[in-house]
Amino acid sequence: QSEEIVENLKQAVSDNSLENEIQVVRTGCFGFCEKGPIVKMIPDNTFYVQVTPEDAGEIISEHIVKGRKVERLLFTDPENNEHIADSKHMGFYKKQIRIALRNCGFINPENIDEYIARDGYAALGKVLSEMTPEEAIKEIKDSGLRGRGGGGFPTGLKWEITHNVEGDEKYVVCNADEGDPGAFMDRSILEGDPHSVLEAMAICGYCIGGSNGLIYIRAEYPLAIERLKIAIEQARELGVIGKDIFGTGFDFDVELRYGAGAFVCGEETSLIHSMEGLRGEPTVKPPFPSVSGYKGKPTNVNNVETFANIPVIINNGAKWFSSIGTEKSKGTKVFALAGKINNVGLIEVPMGITLREVIFDIGGGIKDGKKFKAVQTGGPSGGCLTEKHLDIPIDYDNLIASGSMMGSGGMIVMDEDDCMVSVAKFYLDFTVEESCGKCAPCRIGNKRLYEMLDKITKGNATEDDLGILRNLANVIKDTSLCGLGQTSPNPVLSTMDNFADEYLAHVKDAK
Ligand code: SF4
Known part of the structure; x- marks a missing residue:
């Protein structure tokens, strides 16, 4: 769709004989995926969101030729329904500091x-x-x-x-x-x-x-x-x-x-x-x-x-x-914010920001007004954090102390409808698929861990199985050769720690 928008914008520029005054430039990602495709007008910084190829002609004829903003394509502030033209004032960007992403969305990366x-x-x-x-x-x-x-x-x-x-x-x-x-x-x-x-x-x-x-x-x-x-x-x-x-x-x-x-x-x-x-x-x-x-x-x-x-x-x-960040974690971190959150996208935030600020101020809260349940950081190597972790400043050490990790920056948000045992099973499925098979704890252990989670989610496990599950997870963690196996049980262990009731509910339902 973005390609078509670019073509249509160029066509509209040509139709209005503006080739010598207006340049249509393809940039990298603005980060605000939820509201893409985005067209930004320079130098006045007007930020048009959810643009379609059909909108291109109007953007040129209204904004450029007549000097009037296309109101319906402006971002609408969910707080007060007001249109915001400049991205600086949008909740999604206000708390971000863009260092690694400083040029993304600003320059033509091919020039x-x-x-x-x-x-x-x-x-x-x-x-x-x-x-x-x-x-x-x-x-x-x-x-x-x-x-x-x-x-x-x-x-x-x-x-x-x-x-x-x-x-x-x-x-x-x-x-x-x-x-x-x-x-x-x-x-x-x-x-x-x-x-x-x-x-x-x-x-x-x-x-x-x-x-x-x-x-x-x-x-x-x-x-x-x-x-x-x-x-x-x-x-x-x-x-x-x-x-x-x-x-x-x-x-x-x-x-x-x-x-x-x-x-x-x-x-x-x-x-x-x-x-x-x-x-x-x-x-x-x-x-x-x-x-x-x-x-x-x-x-x-x-x-x-x-x-x-x-x-x-x-x-x-x-x-x-x-000067940016916390005592032991300096600068910023880029996260890919995904899952049951209103503003899915790519963000860069100062170390020390809280999960609450990321999820509610930048992420715009949980989709469809549902209740927040957990956030997975660190991808398949990380863990699930809960309500009680929302006000912890995000940095390398705090995330580890909370039972998760920074990882490379994946952040997946879950709501009240998500089953945390199934979430752990999803990550284990990924690990089993990706294990290189060189060492036994990871190759065989993760497969058994997955099978046990499958048994639990199908209501066929007993409470004793939960003890075996935890033991096996710890053995894999302690004995695997590389980081993949050493961290693969984290989603299981963190959900067992933070959502023990859900594991018990599955077990209680066992026939
Ligand atoms: Fe391969 Fe690392 Fe898994 Fe061992 S822990 S099987 S080396 S991926």
């Missing part, structure tokens, strides 16, 4: 000039001309940035470790193998602002002493791949990646590697094996990729969102970045 116009490649220039690798690493360390892929490992420290390892060849790898159900944070960044990732990878290369960048991206992301290819080509042409960048003698280039959609390949050792053409199976760490990674060389792996923060930290300084 490097638009990225440059918003400080693009300035950070790379600054690092190469004014900073030693050690100084740049210190800046990232001081910022407090932690890995946004789920682990939360301090990014600057990771860079420092790879920098300190001796190696004739080192690699910078961008993990774009996003696989959580309902998550599309990385895809949106790559589709909306691919240069921010390329720039950050070059900065990382300079810091660790590597000239080779690889982006491991799932083949199911054709638009992101297409835009990355265009971005790499344009960046090479302009000389911001390639040989002798800015005449400093520093070389850095980026290539793409495609993943086939296996969830386990998001784990860094599996990802590296997959890039090497081997089976995407994890191996025990150490050695960590920083010491022995791609082709046995020191390799720094960060995910897309982590990289997207880097140029801003260099441009604005560690102090600015670390």
Whole structure:
């Protein structure tokens, strides 16, 4: 539909002989999926929502030619039914701080000039001309940035470790193998602002002493791949990646590697094996990729969102970045807000915001006026949080202490009609499907866990089975080889802890 809107807008511009004054530009995602497709008018920032191809002619003839806003396409504030023209004033955007998503929805991602116009490649220039690798690493360390892929490992420290390892060849790898159900944070960044990732990878290369960048991206992301290819080509042409960048003698280039959609390949050792053409199976760490990674060389792996923060930290300084967030979790986090919520979409919020603010102020509350029941964070590795967790400030440590985790940013909201045992079963089904099968606890244990949940939901289990279920979940957690198996029982354990009555109700109904 968006393609048709673009075509119709161009046609309307041409019909009104406005080609020399008006540009129709395709941007990346605005984040407000619930109200898409969106057309934004620049420079007055009018934000038209739920636009159809048929509306295109009216937007041009009314807004551009006659200077009148098309009222019926403006966002209507659910509080007072008033039209809001500027997205800044919408509940969905008011509490957001967009750092990683700063350019998504603002620039044409297929035009490097638009990225440059918003400080693009300035950070790379600054690092190469004014900073030693050690100084740049210190800046990232001081910022407090932690890995946004789920682990939360301090990014600057990771860079420092790879920098300190001796190696004739080192690699910078961008993990774009996003696989959580309902998550599309990385895809949106790559589709909306691919240069921010390329720039950050070059900065990382300079810091660790590597000239080779690889982006491991799932083949199911054709638009992101297409835009990355265009971005790499344009960046090479302009000389911001390639040989002798800015005449400093520093070389850095980026290539793409495609993943086939296996969830386990998001784990860094599996990802590296997959890039090497081997089976995407994890191996025990150490050695960590920083010491022995791609082709046995020191390799720094960060995910897309982590990289997207880097140029801003260099441009604005560690102090600015670390002023946002909580004591141990700095900056912002991008979440894909989904499920039974009014404003489904992609949001970026400061660390420390509460779940209540995310779900009710930004998310607009629960669909159809139903009652909130739970929110799943951290995808299949995370847990379900409840009413009592709504006022906890969101950060890495608080989410873990509450029985869930940050993960890469999936956030699925459930209402009073959802059965929490079925929710746990849904995630287990996913894990069973995605287990690589290398170790027995995950390969066999998760299958048995799923079968037990199935038995419970069908009313065929006894109360004793609940004890066995918990024991098995703990064994899988303690003995699996990699993060996938170690976290796969989390949805079961957290729902057993927070919704014990629902498990008991199923058991009580047992014949
Ligand atoms: Fe493979 Fe699961 Fe074992 Fe990880 S925990 S190595 S995904 S079988």
